[in-house]
Amino acid sequence: ERYLRAALDSVIAQEFRDFEFVVIDDGSTDSSLHILQQCHDPRLKVHRITHTGLIGALNDGLARCAGSYIARMDADDLSYPGRLSRQVKFLESRRDVSVVTCECDLLDEAGRVVGRKAGGVSDDMILELAAGNQIVHGSVMVRRAALPPAPVYPRPPEDYWLWVTMVRAGHRFHCLPEVLYGFRTHDERYSLPHAHSQSAGIVEVQWPLLQECMATRDLNQPSVRARLVRGWGSVAGAAYRSGDRQRGDQARRRLLELVRGHWEPELAAEADHGIEAIVWGGCHWRFVWSLRWLQW
Numbered sequence: 001e002r003y004l005r006a007a008l009d010s011v012i013a014q015e016f017r018d019f020e021f022v023v024i025d026d027g028s029t030d031s032s033l034h035i036l037q038q039c040h041d042p043r044l045k046v047h048r049i050t051h052t053g054l055i056g057a058l059n060d061g062l063a064r065c066a067g068s069y070i071a072r073m074d075a076d077d078l079s080y081p082g083r084l085s086r087q088v089k090f091l092e093s094r095r096d097v098s099v100v101t102c103e104c105d106l107l108d109e110a111g112r113v114v115g116r117k118a119g120g121v122s123d124d125m126i127l128e129l130a131a132g133n134q135i136v137h138g139s140v141m142v143r144r145a146a147l148p149p150a151p152v153y154p155r156p157p158e159d160y161w162l163w164v165t166m167v168r169a170g171h172r173f174h175c176l177p178e179v180l181y182g183f184r185t186h187d188e189r190y191s192l193p194h195a196h197s198q199s200a201g202i203v204e205v206q207w208p209l210l211q212e213c214m215a216t217r218d219l220n221q222p223s224v225r226a227r228l229v230r231g232w233g234s235v236a237g238a239a240y241r242s243g244d245r246q247r248g249d250q251a252r253r254r255l256l257e258l259v260r261g262h263w264e265p266e267l268a269a270e271a272d273h274g275i276e277a278i279v280w281g282g283c284h285w286r287f288v289w290s291l292r293w294l295q296w
Contacts, residue, residue, distance in 0.1 A: 119175025233274015
């Protein structure tokens with residue numbers, strides 16, 4: 001309820017006007033439903049369901065959408081006024097692209113901009129996704145016809161699975177070089193309390209992507225090696241968080257092998273990210289010391 005009114009207002013204020021606004025109330029117990037009932041925009045369609053969790057609510061919402069394009073948004077985020085118009089215009093002009101995202105502001109609880117998040121899209125999407133899922137789920141617009149058969153979201157991490165499925169099917173992604181979305185970071189954000197349960201799923205998605213890229217990409221290219229360093233660090237952290245210490249140790253060793261003898265500026269930044277993920281994941285204290293020494 002704390003952020004819902006601002007989220008609703010940001011959609012209603014869009015420059016692009018011709019859309020249906022489907023809101024799923026997943027069995028809320030606070031004042032969310034009352035806030036929704038106070039919004040009288042004729043485009044708004046509120047559907048209250050028995051609490052099923054995020055994946056059930058997402059699939060339910062998709063089933064109720066009639067448009068050719070579907071834009072996602074989370075109830076604690078903001079869509080800036082030009083978001084829908086820019087994304088629709090791009091998809092109309094580029095029939096070869098199925099998913100368009102954008103750059104995002106990182107917002108604190110008060111709505112202040114505290115950082116910037118890039119789109120997580122590149123020409124080599126398998127390598128990009130092997131490095132981790134950096135696409136802000138709520139910022140995307142996707143062609144309805146490009147989505148896989150129901151259930152579109154099979155299991156957590158639901159958006160990561162979807163991107164990999166779509167890339168494997170040959171669909172192209174694009175990131176608009178504009179800040180069109182505000183992604184709010186706060187302690188009650190869904191991904192934080194569910195980090196442990198999501199971590200095992202992240203390992204399941206990311207591990208085969210990393211193995212594929214290790215076997216098929218040119219590891220002598222600094223940009224490739226940097227993405228893989230970030231990926232092995234991220235998956236190590238997820239493995240440690242999920243209690244899979246064996247895979248965590250394997251991934252940590254892969255990271256160390258890739259950085260040994262190489263320390264380009266781009267690699268250093270990605271290694272720092274990977275090391276932070278490993279430490280946050282909860283690896284053994286003696287590994288923490290060795291990794292911090294490597295950073296130093």
